[in-house]
Amino acid sequence: MKKDKKKVWLPYLFLLPTFAGIIIFGFYPFAKTIINSFSFTDQYGEWLKWSGTYFWKNLFTYESGLFWKMLGSTLLFSGMNFVFTFTAGMALALLCVRREKINRFYQTIYALPIAISSVAASVIWGFIFKGNGGLMNTWLGIQTDWLHDQSTAIVVLSIITSWCHVGTTFLLLLAGFRSVPMDIQEAAMLDGASGFKRSVKIMIPMASPQIFFVVFLNILTAIKTFTQIRLLTYGGPQNSTRTLMYEVYYKGIELGEYETACCLSIVLFLLIFLITRIQFILEKKLVHYQ
């Protein structure tokens, strides 16, 4: 007991590196972002003087409502991403749910995009969807400039991003479905429930915590998508793929409008915060843990 008393500082010492990191790379820049969205700053991002709500007003009025268009693109992009990723992940997980040797092989393939960087995926998919001499055009026998056409760019971008993210969804759902107790399934099988019926009536409700988690994970990952937009569309055409995340980078780094980027970062934060709150509230109402 005496030995324990002597080492009361030990847990604090163990927590020190993590908390130093949280403060220096989390709370401090976050506070800086909030303060600087109401200030004028120099080129190093150092505070000069208060600007009041100057940049915030600017944000809502610049380029005739571009902000609202961006917010719309962000929501549309993450919505489509969620639909594609979730549907694909769900179908693949249900197909692979049996613990068979052959399914291990498929599991490796379906989850493989986890290992493939978004840069590599963008390069390859960019080639497939190229307007002039692209593979997709050859296959379909048409001439569409997929990534430079306002009506197709955001859809194609969502498909590409979904391909990148489906692996995680697939693995999470697979784990959820496989954790459904065998005896329940066997009982249903004895009662004559078909494979499809067992999926819909037993697997999906029983795995509701995982499904719920995956839904929100997909929405949040899509909101934070950057690489694919940066490498494939640069926010174009006609700003149709200019999401909040891309705009933070574009304003803050490319144009050097740091204060505006701070405002946008706060909006991005609030959006993510709102979604996590919704997740939290719905989780209490909808998800039943065993």
Added chain:
Amino acid sequence: MRKLFRKVPLNVIKLILALAFIIPLIVAIIVSLQSIDEVNKLPYELSVADPSLDNFNFAMSQINLLGYFKNTIIQILICVPCQIITALMAAYAFSHFNFPMKNLLFTIMIASLMIPMETVTVSLFKMMVGWDLINTYIALCITGLINVSAVFMFRQNMLSIPKSIWEAARIDGCGHIRYFVKILIPLCKPIIIAQTLLSVIWAYNDYFWPMLVTTSDSMRTIQTGVAYLKDVAHPGVMMSAVLLILVVPVILFVFGLDSITEGVTAGAVKN
């Protein structure tokens, strides 16, 4: 026999889906083997008459892939061990000690997860500019030194280890640090390996932050270097470069699939 027959359509579907899934990789391999004329042909055809490794040779000789690779490896060697060790220490403190302000500190840590990295990146970048750290390994590694979600994962794992082991060790005169290093860490090995694999793949594939803080060619990481060439280099060369940089994470992934699955699912759902 009938059972096998009934299973066939499902397996056909799975096979078709699997092929559709790896189409990008097949495309990349074929394009990298094509000649310049074949890649430029209109309309483009996905066939290769005379496979050659010219594109790979060109990529290896003209693109500084090995230099980029070196930078990435340095980044991984600094970040990943640091992440794992700091996370293990914090997890140990939260799982095996009772101390004043424990709950408050734990809440602060959860709160930090509410601030996504993406929303502070611009400010972090400005901090790097202000501290004159652009194009240094410090800037490259600095954001990867800690990993809060790993703390949660390790803590969960440590809490599941029976308290009796710690009590037995203490009766035998084992101190906190010795218990941590000699007993607890070996017991957590599976989850540590899972997190290490994931951290390595993420660090290797990271693009946003390295792109911001590296502007000189000699400091680029493997992803930023290849991305930089995307609109400049010939598609055949790009595809060979992409395939070359894919090798490492894909091998890690295929051989560590079970571990990675565990890592992906461990932090996800409380049960």
